Amino acid sequence: MADTDDFDRHNKKMAKKKLARDKIMASKTGQKGLVIVHTGKGKGKSSAAFGMIFRHIAWGQACAVVQFIKGGMESGEKKLITGQFGDICQFYAMGEGFTWETQDRSRDIEMAQAAWEKAKALILDKNNKMVLLDEINIALRYDYLDIGEVVRFLSEEKPEMTHVVLTGRNAKPELLEIADLATEMELVKHPFRAGIKAQIGVEF
16 A cells, blocks of 8 residues: 555646646757767766767767867767768867977967867857867867957857857856856866876766
8 A cells, every 4th residue: 555655646647747747848849959068087078979979970960079188089979970971960070289299389289270270160060950079178178269259259250050069178167157058077087097097988
């Protein structure tokens, strides 16, 4: 008998919650291209962004990726997209590694600015429903790019229905201010601290 009462209470609670939820959802009718920021010290920023790129691919919607820092190293995402989905998703790896690897600030700035020019062209192409700017926050953090220019472009020139995803830790406050969706990945544990290196299928 007690179990039956528990089930009845639960069902009534869920029915009430559904009515409230349906009322909320009925008021959410707008659509727009979102500025989405993934930042924070935790892992998963690029992985989550690529998840959205793969959703666009699955729905047959054109999209594009520009990588600002990564470039010299092969990744599973690049391998899959360029190998099987290059007709629907353009992929540009335009970095040469992290700044402590290149040790050439002028070259890093040159590469970041070239990547930004490519990114702007892809965003302005209304065929692309989503453009991922992977690790652009790193380029912004080191002032390889002008945050004012990036914010102005996203606010004033981005097509209304185009989604733009920007990843990398230490997102600038100006970028977070204009974002429609911002998520901070929090670090709880990391295998690197236990001497485990980056591994295929996990990090790349």
